[in-house]
Amino acid sequence: MSGWMAAASSSWVAVDPSSHFSLHNLPYGIFSTAANPTPRPGVAIGDNVLDLSAVAQAGLFSGPVLSSSSQCFQQPTLNSFMSLGRPAWLEARHTVQRLLLHLPVGYHGRASSVVVSGTDVRRPWGQVQQAAGQAPAFLPSSQLDFELEMGCFIGTGNELGSAIPAAQAAHHIFGWVLANDWSARDIQRWEYVPLGPFNSKNFGTSISPWVVTPQALEPFARPAPPQHDPAPLPYLQQPQRSNYDVALEVAVQPAGGCAGETVVARSNLRTLYWTMPQMIAHHTAGGCNLRPGDMLATGTLSCEGPLGAGCLLEATWNGSRPVELSDGSKRTYLEDGDTVVMRGCCQGDGYRVGFGECRGTVLPARPL
């Protein structure tokens, strides 16, 4: 049996360098969302907001001041938090910094539901909360999304109790594929604390059928994004960090009719913040063994630019700004019959090293 995990890079809070709200800023505000219209405190990070009420509910304010005062984040204003004074403010800032940056956040996924390109993917049922404060209902997901990722197959593994150092981890990589980590956002939102995604992601992951080797990709290695602040802990330090220059795109094609594909995302593997060798080092740091055939995925590969969002959640601003397809129809999330096609390619001097495509069509949810 082989397992796989997907590691979300820090791109879940990717921040444009021109943003006022860098990780050095972390300004406070009151916000609400369509899904949860209750006004509540948050911290702006790039174009995202970290929900402090959710952080508090998850018990993550564990310091001496806020562990007993975290109800200050279950308020429609900041006054209560403000009144706690500077020790609370510093503690909150440190907690937020802790949550956002220091480690490659990973989770374990299901090996059984990894399917090859061309396999249809059935819309999952799951528990969703239709409005804030309501009890959940068991329904077909209405927020089915793709995630543009790449997957890395482990060739040689390590013994249980040992670790793979970051500097040697590249030698354990057998090769790469495109990966679509299908995600049901409504199910995910309801279930993910405290144990992470489960039904929202375990119903299917599509991969491209040909494993492209590091030997073929080596000419396209480029320096990875710098990591200075914070500097990675020593076990995550890797000399000459690099990623491959793989141009990636995602197209959506509606069912039937003569409408062509519409490219809804363009990104590049180069943008990966934590390199795959760093993820391997992290996965094995505690002594967990990797085995031949294990697959690790990058997490959503988003980058800058108008089509830079690697999933619809980001592209549509959490469903608030639909994207338009070439037939004039609009999408916040995927509809039945939509085909999602991912492609990735390295452009050489007169030749290409590519991955073919990773394709999947959304089938309607099964009858109850």
Next chain:
Amino acid sequence: MSGWMAAASSSWVAVDPSSHFSLHNLPYGIFSTAANPTPRPGVAIGDNVLDLSAVAQAGLFSGPVLSSSSQCFQQPTLNSFMSLGRPAWLEARHTVQRLLLHLPVGYHGRASSVVVSGTDVRRPWGQVQQAAGQAPAFLPSSQLDFELEMGCFIGTGNELGSAIPAAQAAHHIFGWVLANDWSARDIQRWEYVPLGPFNSKNFGTSISPWVVTPQALEPFARPAPPQHDPAPLPYLQQPQRSNYDVALEVAVQPAGGCAGETVVARSNLRTLYWTMPQMIAHHTAGGCNLRPGDMLATGTLSCEGPLGAGCLLEATWNGSRPVELSDGSKRTYLEDGDTVVMRGCCQGDGYRVGFGECRGTVLPARPL
């Protein structure tokens, strides 16, 4: 993955009434002997093992299913047998009972770091925050804990895109083991949002070596805790919810010296709120497929009472109230050299159906 068992001679002897492996039990496992070191399936009876490969070679599996499929016992794992489904399992049990009076099967690892009882477990390194507001450090866990659980092996699975209804899920269960889901609380606290536990739990899970079947456990079925508020959603509703009355205990024994074990926890599988069929229904509700050999664990089995906490995190009130061992030493979390022993048993009228034990000793963290 296969486990192994040292087996005594196969000569038939009466079973001690205190044995976990009475003729009512008939658990499956993988074993080998000095005379025949090939790992192969067997059934434990008292201190003996019935060699199923020999039974098959002798043509004694003569029922409608296994007469044409008995090569499933000429394997180093139980997967083949597991995948044949419940008719094969019942036929095997009846055949063994007819021959001697015996029964079913063995164990499988679900993930790379599932290890059999008796395997040492090395203290993991990981990212921990030593004080609120501080940057994390990469250190050996100082809050290593056990979790008293039971694991359930899936025999027959389901197709991707389908679901296993709660009312039918029990028929997919091949059998049960004790499970220690070792956990590093300091690593867990730092990493678990938003994607759940990762390094804090992936370094090792110990299980008892013999898979005890539902057929053996059925006499000990008892009503599960009621679920009224909230009522489970329809897909989680199961007629006649029950758990098995398995008395569980956890003992800790320090390294060296002559100190004996100290029982630090007593619980019971009866307290499980979501039954395993409900968990199976939930796992597959979105269409995720389960496969033969997959293991699902219960989560920490805590109950009421002074020793009812199924892990040190709860027993010591998050490290604030140490527990005392018989040698006078105290524990908030586990120390190097500590051996954790879990036992579980059903008490019948003059016989027992039990799980043997699930044992592991904590090794010091590896040198950096």
